[in-house]
Amino acid sequence: MGKNSVWGRRRARRALVQALYKWHMTGSASVTIQKEFEDGESLKEADTRFFAEALHRIITTHDVMDAEIAPLLADRAFKDLDPIEMAILRLGADELMHRPEVPYRVVIDEYVELAKTFGAEESHKYINGVLDKLARSARSVEVNAHRRPG
Numbered sequence: 001m002g003k004n005s006v007w008g009r010r011r012a013r014r015a016l017v018q019a020l021y022k023w024h025m026t027g028s029a030s031v032t033i034q035k036e037f038e039d040g041e042s043l044k045e046a047d048t049r050f051f052a053e054a055l056h057r058i059i060t061t062h063d064v065m066d067a068e069i070a071p072l073l074a075d076r077a078f079k080d081l082d083p084i085e086m087a088i089l090r091l092g093a094d095e096l097m098h099r100p101e102v103p104y105r106v107v108i109d110e111y112v113e114l115a116k117t118f119g120a121e122e123s124h125k126y127i128n129g130v131l132d133k134l135a136r137s138a139r140s141v142e143v144n145a146h147r148r149p150g
Contacts, residue, residue: 010110011046012054013091017114018042019055020087030059057098058090065093072133084118085127092131096138104135104142 019033019042034052037043043051058065069089070078081089092111095102108131115124136143 005047008045008047009050012043012048012051013110013114014117015042015046015051016054016091017084017087017118019051020058020090021083023055023059024083024086030056033059054091054094058094062090065090065097068097068134068138069093069130072130082120082123085115085120085123088115088119088123088127089130092127093134093138096131096134100139100142104139105146108132108135 015037019037022028022036023030023033034055037051038048066078073081078086088111091114092107095107095110096104099107108128111131112124112128115127119127
């Protein structure tokens, strides 16, 4: 299994949830957080390039992603989300908007699974609903192609 394998990306996504949570709680710079994760075990066998690119992009442009996500939240303001839900939604939004090579269904499935691991009991359903709505706008051509019969 190489670092750029499916498993390498999965490990990077898992570490990214933790890294964004740490950033949310401490406000540390992306390079500081990246170095901490590179020095630890979290990125062992992970796709470190994927990790670094996503971490830096989300920390520097989170306000743009938050503005895309906020209207899709039916029941609360973005700032009222749990930090883990916030991290997972930002990561899913980042992949939907910046990683067109990853099928939207894979993006949604990966982050729903991470919500089951790290989030509150029912948060995976919430994450699924929000990312599905975002996919319909950010990846409308791809989503519509998969929803056509036959």
